[in-house]
Every structure is written in C-alpha cells, then in structure tokens.
Amino acid sequence: MQSKISVAPMMDWTDRHCRYFMRLLSPSARLYTEMVTAQAIHHGDQQKILAFDPLEHPAALQLGGSDPELMAESAQAGASFGYDEININVGCPSDRVQSGQFGACLMAAPDVVAACVRSIRSSVSVPVTIKTRIGIDDRDDYSFLLDFIDATAEAGCDTYIVHARKAILQGLSPKENRSVPPLNYERVYQLKADRPKLTIVLNGGVTTVAECKAHLAQVDGVMVGRQAYHEPWFLTELESAFGGGSVPRDRYDVVAAMLPYVEHELADGALLKHITRHMLGLFAGLPGARAWRRYLSENAHRNGADSSVIMGALARLPEPGNLLASKESAAHSTGG
Numbered sequence: 340m341q342s343k344i345s346v347a348p349m350m351d352w353t354d355r356h357c358r359y360f361m362r363l364l365s366p367s368a369r370l371y372t373e374m375v376t377a378q379a380i381h382h383g384d385q386q387k388i389l390a391f392d393p394l395e396h397p398a399a400l401q402l403g404g405s406d407p408e409l410m411a412e413s414a415q416a417g418a419s420f421g422y423d424e425i426n427i428n429v430g431c432p433s434d435r436v437q438s439g440q441f442g443a444c445l446m447a448a449p450d451v452v453a454a455c456v457r458s459i460r461s462s463v464s465v466p467v468t469i470k471t472r473i474g475i476d477d478r479d480d481y482s483f484l485l486d487f488i489d490a491t492a493e494a495g496c497d498t499y500i501v502h503a504r505k506a507i508l509q510g511l512s513p514k515e516n517r518s519v520p521p522l523n524y525e526r527v528y529q530l531k532a533d534r535p536k537l538t539i540v541l542n543g544g545v546t547t548v549a550e551c552k553a554h555l556a557q558v559d560g561v562m563v564g565r566q567a568y569h570e571p572w573f574l575t576e577l578e579s580a581f582g583g584g585s586v587p588r589d590r591y592d593v594v595a596a597m598l599p600y601v602e603h604e605l606a607d608g609a610l611l612k613h614i615t616r617h618m619l620g621l622f623a624g625l626p627g628a629r630a631w632r633r634y635l636s637e638n639a640h641r642n643g644a645d646s647s648v649i650m651g652a653l654a655r656l657p658e659p660g661n662l663l664a665s666k667e668s669a670a671h672s673t674g675g
C-alpha cells in the first residue's frame with residue numbers, strides 16, 4: 340500500500356541525510372532516493388551508495404538503466420539493503436542519461452522497460468514501480484502514454500508516478516524542463532479514470548495542501564519535490580492533512596531530533612555541511628529564517644564544524660526556544 344504522499348527522487352538533494360531529516364517531519368510519506376544508475380551499483384561501493392538509516396522507511400530506491408540483467412542485479416542489491424520499493428526512472432531528460440539509454444527516452448521503448456520490470460520482479464519481492472512523464476518531445480498524444488503504461492503494466496508494474504509534463508529531450512536543460520512546457524494534470528486524471536486498477540501518483544508543481552487535496556480526489560497519491568525541499572515544514576502540513584502520523588510541535592523539535600543524528604554521523608566521519616545543507620529551509624517564512632540559513636551556510640563548512648554550529652544558528656532566531664536553554668543548562672551542569 341502506497342502512502343498518499345511521497346517525496347520525489349531529487350539528484351544531489353534526497354540523499355540519506357535529507358531523507359532522515361524529512362522523516363522527522365513526516366512519519367508516513369514515502370521517500371525516494373536520488374536516482375542511482377545500475378552501472379554505479381554494479382561497479383561502485385554498495386555500502387556507500389545504498390546504506391540508509393532504518394528510520395527512513397518507507398524508502399524507495401530509484402534506479403536508472405535499461406539492461407534487464409543489470410537492473411535486476413541492482414534491484415536485488417537494493418532489496419538486500421532493505422528498500423521497500425524499486426522504482427525505475429523513465430522521466431529524466433538529461434543528455435547524460437539519454438546516452439546511457441535510460442530516463443525519459445525509454446518512454447519510446449516500452450518493450451525495454453517491460454523487460455526490466457519482468458527481470459526485476461523475478462528477482463525481488465518488493466514492488467516495482469515506474470516514474471514517468473506524460474510524453475516526450477512531439478510524442479505527447481494520450482495514446483503514446485497509454486501504450487507505454489499498458490506494455491509495462493502487462494509486465495507486472497501496477498504503480499506509476501506521473502510527472503504531469505512532457506520531457507523535452509533536446510534543447511532544454513533538465514532544470515528548465517521542470518518548469519516548461521506547462522503541466523497537464525488532466526492527462527494524469529484521465530489515466531487513472533481509464534486504468535482504475537493501477538495506482539496512479541501525480542507529480543509536478545504541487546505546492547499546497549489544498550492542491551494535494553484536489554489531486555487526491557482524482558488520483559491515488561501525490562509526489563512533492565521542490566516545495567518539500569525548499570520549505571520542509573510543508574511535509575508536516577501534508578502529514579497532518581493526509582498521513583495521520585504524529586508531527587513535531589515546532590521547528591525546534593525537529594532540530595532537537597536531528598542533533599543526536601548529527602553527532603552520530605559526525606563521529607562516523609560525515610561532514611556537518613552535508614547534513615545541514617538540507618535544513619536551510621526549515622524556518623522558511625518565519626522571522627529569523629534568513630539568519631538561520633546564513634549562519635549555517637557560513638559556518639557548517641568550516642574545519643571541525645560540529646553540532647555547536649546548529650546551536651549557533653538557533654541562537655540567531657528571535658525565539659531560540661527551550662531547546663537552546665535546555666542544552667545550555669545541560670552544558671553548565673556538566674561543566675561543559
């Protein structure tokens with residue numbers, strides 16, 4: 340069963356530190372990894388690429404690739420690390436991705452994706468899902484999308500995350516192609532209406548709880564990307580509206596819950612800046628948000644930076660809250 344809300348795979352953003360932080364904001368949202376290529380898993384350090392904290396569940400591993408055997412091997416590696424879902428990337432338009440024959444260009448090769456679905460399904464027991472676009476280049480008629488869905492559903496995929504915007508394979512950067520051409524939510528609604536047995540998750544441009552609510556009246560789930568990253572508190576609003584899990588009382592609670600993780604990770608050799616970069620937007624929209632952001636940005640990269648940088652950033656907020664007070668009194672009582 341999919342959670343109704345999920346957080347999008349975002350390269351360079353949704354790494355394990357980011358997912359841990361997001362999990363504190365939303366106990367039930369499904370969290371996707373950045374895209375990992377099957378080649379990288381085959382050749383690389385799997386522990387480094389795939390390991391994650393148990394708190395991150397439910398977590399989905401997004402794979403990029405088109406070789407059924409390599410995809411199955413990578414999926415197996417992912418399943419052995421405990422991922423709850425294997426997702427195939429059929430949405431990324433970047434040139435680098437096309438030259439490797441994966442990402443959005445695979446919408447034009449449904450038989451290849453179907454072979455990957457079959458091969459992955461025969462080697463793992465967790466669900467195999469596909470993240471795709473509504474079309475590519477001039478192949479943006481509804482029947483093109485439907486043919487792709489039918490061919491891969493026949494192979495055993497029953498959950499689709501559909502970014503409601505076609506991919507442009509030439510002439511636009513992936514970044515540009517996340518805001519143009521316009522979104523077409525009707526296509527995604529239509530797909531759900533025509534294939535009611537499939538689980539259809541809508542993605543693209545969703546920034547408010549009200550928008551989510553409207554989409555959920557038409558489809559099974561909503562995936563949010565940039566808004567959740569830039570203003571992570573949005574995830575608590577989504578959790579309260581659709582998830583039913585308990586959410587932190589305020590942003591300070593989230594910071595408090597991050598501190599043991601930060602300390603543990605630093606002891607393990609992580610760098611503070613790699614964790615705090617995902618927390619910059621936590622206070623977005625509140626007084627002091629800029630000071631919080633600036634303090635972290637200017638100090639987290641320094642040699643030996645530790646969790647005291649986070650305390651310093653908190654102190655820049657107009658109401659540093661009980662967290663700072665209790666931490667300080669604990670430090671005094673231990674003579675620290």
Ligand SMILES: Cc1cc2nc3c(=O)[nH]c(=O)nc-3n(C[C@H](O)[C@H](O)[C@H](O)COP(=O)(O)O)c2cc1C
Nearest residue numbers: 347348349350373374430502543544545563564565
């Ligand atoms: C920085 C960044 C990296 C992304 N990387 C991936 C990726 O690795 N795999 C993928 O399927 N989509 C990727 N996307 C696209 C998102 O998953 C999502 O489809 C897109 O941002 C639209 O959703 P949004 O409007 O809610 O952000 C990326 C988006 C961003 C902003």
